[in-house]
Amino acid sequence: MLPLAQAELVQLFRNRSVLVTSLLMPVAVAVFFISYRDVFTRIGSIGYVAAVLVFTIAAFNLYATTVTTLAARRQGLFLKRLRSTAASDATILTGLVLPVGAIALVQIALILGVFAAASGGGPVDAVLLVAATLAAFAMMLALGIATAGVTNSPEHAQVTALPLSIGVIAVASWVGITGTESMALLKRLLPGGAATELIVAAWDGGAALTGSLPLLAPTLAWVLVAVAVAAKMFRWEPRR
Amino acid sequence: MSTNTVIDVEGLDVAYGDFHAVKDLSFHIERGELYALLGTNGAGKTSTLEVVEGHRQATSGTVRVLGSDPADRSVVRPRVGIMLQESGFSADLTVAESARLIGRLSGREDSVERVLGLVDLGHKADTRTGQLSGGERRRLDFATAVYGNPELLFLDEPTTGLDIASRDSLWATVQRLRDEGTTVVLTTHYLEEAQQRADRIGLMHRGTFRHQGTVAELTRSLPASIQFSLPRHAPAPPTSSVPQADASYAIETFELQRDLKQLLDWADTHGVELEGLSAAPTRLDDVFRAIGADSTAS
DSSP states (O other): HHHHHHHHHHHHHHOOHHOOOOOOOEEEHHHHHHTHHHHHHHHHHHHHHHHHHHHHHHIIIIIHHHHHHHHHHTTTTHHHHHSSSSSSSSHHHHHHHHHHHHHHHHHHHHHHHHHHHHTTTTOOOOOHHHHHHHHHHHHHHHHHHHHHHTTSSSHHHHSSSSHHHHHHHHHHHHHHHHTSSHHHHHHHHSSSSSHHHHHHHHHHHHHHHHGGGGGHHHHHHHHHHHHHHHHOOOOOOOOO | TTEEEEEEEEEEEEEETTTEEEEEEEEEEETTTTTEEESSTTTSSSHHHHHHHHOOOSSSSEEEEETTTTOOOOHHHHGEEEHHHHHOOOSSSSSHHHHHHEEEEHOOOOOOOHHHHHOGGGTTTTSSSSGSOOOHHHHHHHHSTTTTTTSSSEEEEETOOOOOHHHHHHHHHHHHHHHHTOOOOOOOSSSHHHHHOOOOEEEETEEEEEEEHHHHHTTTTSSSEEEEETTTTTTOOOOOOOOOOTTEEEEESHHHHHHHHHHHHHHHHOOOOOEEEEEEEEOOHHHHHHHHHHHHHO
C-alpha cells in the first residue's frame, strides 16, 4: 500500500491542475472565510465558520480529488494494471486515496490553527472537534469512492462531484446558521448535518462530550451507506 | 492433478446472463510448457483467460493455478507475471518509477535496471510514461510482467504494436525464462508465432475447444498443399492437380513428400518447367479457416 501511496503523492505534486484544484483553491476559500470571520460569526457563530472551513476542505479537496483521481486511474486502465498485481482491492483503494486524505488532514489542521489564532481562541472541546472532523472526512472519503463508481472520466467528475460538494456546504451553512432547534431530525440525517452540529458545539462550547458523541452516528451511518454503494457501483475498468 | 501441473481447469463455465461465453472447458498446463490459447472472434478465450488470471469469477467449474484459487492474489500473484492485452500506466510517473511500483506490488524482488535493460528502455528510465510511444509502453508492459522472473507468465497479445527487433528481443527473453522453468500462457492473433513457439495449442470456438494438442496434431487433419503454374502448350498435369481461378494448379495432399516427388518426376519426364512452384505444410491458418468453413456450413 505504501509504495502506491508514495507514487500517488509524487503524481499529485507533478500534476499542476490537480495541485491547484486540491491544494490552492480550498486554501483560497479558507482565507476568504477567515478574513470575513466577523461577518460570518454574526450570521451564525464562530463555530459555524469552523464547520464551513472543515467542509470546504472535505468537499473541494478530499471528496472532489478522490472522485477525480479514481476516475482518471480507471480511465487510463491503471486500476486494471494494479489488479494484476498481488495487491488486494482494499489495498489499492487505500493506497490511492491515502495521500489526498493525509494532505486534507494537514490542511485542515493548519487552517483551523490559523483560524484559532486569528479569532483569538481555539475550540472549547478539542477532542470533540477532532472526532467530528475525522468522522466528516471519513464520510466524504467514502462518498468520494462511491461517486467515482458513477463517474466515467476526470472531466465527468466535475459534474458528478458538484452536487455533493455544494450540498454538504449548504447543509453545514443551514445547520450552522439556524441550529437544530427546528427540523432537528432532518438536519442531523442530511450528510454533514450532524457533523456540523458537533463542530459548532466543540468550538463554541455548551455541549457535554458524552452527550454529543451519539451525534457521530448519522455521519458514520453515511460512511456505511457510501461503502455499500461503492461495493455495488465501483468499477475497476472503463465501461465498454 | 500431477505435481507438475501449473494450471488445472475442469468444467469451466462462464456465463453473462443467458449467454454462455465458455462451456464446460477443461484443460491443464504442465510446468515449463508454452501453451497458446487461440480462438476465433468471440470464442471465449478472453473470458477463459480472465478467470485463469484471477480477474473474473467462474460461473461454475474449478480452476487451480499453482495449486491455489487464482482469485487469491496475495498467494498466487507473487509467482505469476501478467502482461495484459490492454492496461495503462500513470502518465506522470517515470518509466523507472512505474516498473518499480508494479514490481513491488507484484510481491517479487528484482532490479528495475535489469528489467528495463531486457526491453531496451534503460535510456528512458527517467522519461514519464505519458511520453512513450505505443511500442515502448508495450515493452514496459512486458518488463513489469517479467519483473522478478515469475514461475508462470501470461502473455496476452504480447507483440502487438512491436517492431521486428522488439519482437525478437521479447521472444529471446521468453525463451530464457522458459529455460529456467517458467511456464507461459500465450494468446496471439499472429498464428505463426503460436505455430513456431507453442508446445501445445488450445483452439477455441464458440465457448469450447475445437482442437487441442501440438501443432502437428492440430494440422494432421488437414492436407498440405503444392502450387504451380504451367507454361503454354504444356501437357496436362497429373490428375491430382486441381485448376485454380488464376490459371495455376494446386494439389492437396497428406503425403507431401511423395506427391511432390511425383510432380517433379512428371515435369522432368515431359521437360516442363513448373513456374512459381511452392510446397507448404498445413498451417494453423488453414485450421482456423477450416473452423470458419465448418461454422458457415453448420
